[in-house]
Amino acid sequence: MVATSESFSEITPEGAFVRQANRFVTPFGSGPDELPVEAGKYRLIVSGVCPWAHRQLIVLGILGLADPVSGTGVISIGKVRPVRTPKGWEFSLDPGGVDPVLGIRYLPEAYEKADPAYTGRATVPAVVDINSGKVVNNDYHRLSNYWETVWAPYHKPGAPDLYPEDLRREIDVLNELLFHEVNNAVYKAGFAESQKEYEKNYDLLFNRLDALEQRLGKGRYLFGDRLTDSDVRLYATLARFDTAYNLVFRCNRSRLIDFPNLWNYARDLYHIPAFGDTTDFDAIKRGYHLGSHGYNPYRILSLGPDTSIWNEKHDRDRFASAVS
Ligand SMILES: N[C@@H](CCC(=O)N[C@@H](CS)C(=O)NCC(=O)O)C(=O)O
Known part of the structure; x- marks a missing residue:
């Protein structure tokens, strides 16, 4: 039977959150054991x-x-x-x-x-x-x-190459690091059932965000002027940071808006339609605050933070961009 979050434990005896493995992992492709690449399927x-x-x-x-x-x-x-x-x-x-x-x-x-x-x-x-x-x-x-x-x-004509061959290895390495130290670190901090595990992941997360803040002081995106799959992965966490993780998951050493480069970078991406149009702050707020993620017995939906500031101008035009 399919499990619910309530009936399924991903917590170790030490109180650490260890995410379940994916079950359906057959790749897409043209091989006999692959999922066919077909429009409308x-x-x-x-x-x-x-x-x-x-x-x-x-x-x-x-x-x-x-x-x-x-x-x-x-x-x-x-x-x-x-x-x-x-x-x-x-x-x-x-x-x-x-x-x-x-x-x-x-x-x-x-x-x-x-x-x-x-x-x-x-x-x-x-x-x-x-x-x-x-x-x-x-x-x-x-x-x-x-x-x-x-x-x-x-792909549509002129679509950017988000996973270019020459960067693939570096993207994979960075993505792995982003997964453990950013994307999933917020969950490992938020779902920890011991003080030690919470603190370990809090440090992992903020140390990595500090390093990314430095990196983004040198170029427009994670790989200079080229927008890649890694930027998409980092963005998805940043877009939820101040509305959800900072509050519900206790990732509260700093807010996103306290990191000048990360915050301007996140806004730069938000202003690209595929990022901005798919960022649903209301869903993010409801999902994390009213879902099973945090302790909220009276189901109060917090009013802040003000997300209209995502529309404000960013300073990333000081760097080159290969995205048209
Ligand atoms: N497939 C991964 C990641 C995807 C994931 O966790 N999705 C969440 C939403 S962000 C979900 O669907 N959770 C359903 C549940 O917990 O029952 C996993 O199993 O951990």
Whole structure:
């Protein structure tokens, strides 16, 4: 049976949060054991709160594989309500509470179809084969790299190369580090069940943010003037920092807006439509503050912080950019 967050433990005896492994990891490609690359065949399920899903929306938007706002394109997109229910992610934003393409009410239904013996959590992002209704890939580590490479025949003309061959190795190394010390570090701090584990991950996170602050003092993006997959991954965490992680996960040594380079960099990216149009601050606030992430017994939705400041001018034009 598909697990709920409540019934599934990812906490070690030391109180550390260790994320479950992805179950559906078959790659996309042209090989006999790979998922075929075909327009109109898949539906990506996302939630506006989720950073791992947000990465996919940004990349699909930049590459022209989907319009993340209408949810149409080579890849179609379905959205669940940002606050997860005890029965899992629910399609209650859709008329009748049913995903119009897959005809299901809850995401776990697509996981059960794929594997009736699946006992992990039914997570987003999930790629569902529209014909069979089965989840075929939930590998948030590699998913954006598939859109960037094997899906290239469907990219829009002039789409940037977010995963260029000459930088791939360096991008992979940085992405791994970003995962452990930024993207997942906020969760490891927030979900820790011991003071020691919380402090360890708090230090890991802020030491890495300090280093990234320095790095972004030298170039517009993480790899100089080239926007890459790594920027997408860092952005998804930064966009949630002051609204969610700083408050709900106690990642509160500094706010994003206290780092001059990181904050201007995040705003620079936000002003690119694929980043800004897919950043749903209301979903982020609801998902983290009212979901199962923090202690909020009276379900009070905090009013701040003011996110309109993301629209303010940034200072990153002082650096060159290869993005048109
Ligand atoms: N697939 C990964 C990452 C994706 C992930 O954690 N997604 C969250 C939302 S940000 C989710 O869908 N959680 C569902 C649940 O906890 O039941 C995992 O299993 O840890």
